[in-house]
Amino acid sequence: MASPAGSSANYLRRLSRTYTTGGALPTEVLDNEIVPSCLAEVVPILRVANEIEAQNPRVAFLCRFHAFEKAHKLDPNSTNRGVRQFKTTLLKRLERENEATIAARKMESDAKEVQHFYQTYYENYVKPLDATKQADRVQLAEAYQTAGVLFEVLCAVTR
Numbered sequence: 001m002a003s004p005a006g007s008s009a010n011y012l013r014r015l016s017r018t019y020t021t022g023g024a025l026p027t028e029v030l031d032n033e034i035v036p037s038c039l040a041e042v043v044p045i046l047r048v049a050n051e052i053e054a055q056n057p058r059v060a061f062l063c064r065f066h067a068f069e070k071a072h073k074l075d076p077n078s079t080n081r082g083v084r085q086f087k088t089t090l091l092k093r094l095e096r097e098n099e100a101t102i103a104a105r106k107m108e109s110d111a112k113e114v115q116h117f118y119q120t121y122y123e124n125y126v127k128p129l130d131a132t133k134q135a136d137r138v139q140l141a142e143a144y145q146t147a148g149v150l151f152e153v154l155c156a157v158t159r
Contacts, residue, residue, distance in 0.1 A: 034082075034086070035086060036080055036081060036082040036083050036086055038074065038075060038080040038081075038083065039070075039071045039074055039075065039080075039083065039086065041070060041074065042067040042070050042071050042074075044145060044149050045063050045064075045066055045067040045070065045149050045152070045153070046063070046064065046067050047149075048060075048063050048145075048146050048149040048150065049061075049063035049064045049067070051146065052117070052121075052146075055117075056106075056113070056117050057097070057100070057101045057104055058101040058102070058104055058105045058106075058110070058113050059113060059114055059117045059150070059153075060101075061094065061097050061098065061101040062110055062113070062114055062153055062157060063149065063150075063153050064090065064093065064094055064097075065094055066152070066153045066156045066157075067090065068087065068090050068091060068094060069156070071083070071086065071087055071090070072087065110157050111154070111157045111158045114150065114153055114154045114157050115154055117150065118147070118150040118151060118154055121146070121147060121150060122147055125143055126140075126143045126144065126147050129143050130143075
């Protein structure tokens with residue numbers, strides 16, 4: 001009879017082997033908890049991408065693409081722990097989602113798509129939240145952080 005510790009170790013080994021052998025990866029892999037600590041700067045970008053995915057998949061894709069570019073600039077050789085796996089997983093997701101999100105694009109270019117979404121988000125969400133006297137400061141801070149990330153992505157796309 002196998003010990004519980006042995007079966008747990010075997011399960012973890014199989015799970016990590018699934019990731020390295022190209023097995024099916026769950027979408028939760030891109031949640032903030034698994035982003036390597038040396039790439040902490042991309043966490044807000046990925047949070048915004050997950051947050052706006054249902055509203056505009058193309059802008060969420062562009063946020064993830066910007067996060068990938070930023071991760072590559074932070075660690076171009078993928079030398080830190082977990083960076084290579086993170087970047088590979090993110091790149092596979094980007095490749096998988098590119099064509100579908102281009103087809104769903106509402107504007108004629110990515111820059112215009114991000115700009116339109118940013119302006120709409122700011123006008124319909126940030127301004128009304130900021131105008132209320134009893135605005136929830138946490139919610140307002142999150143709205144400004146999201147707007148800041150969208151602006152950063154807009155600047156990256158228009159370069």
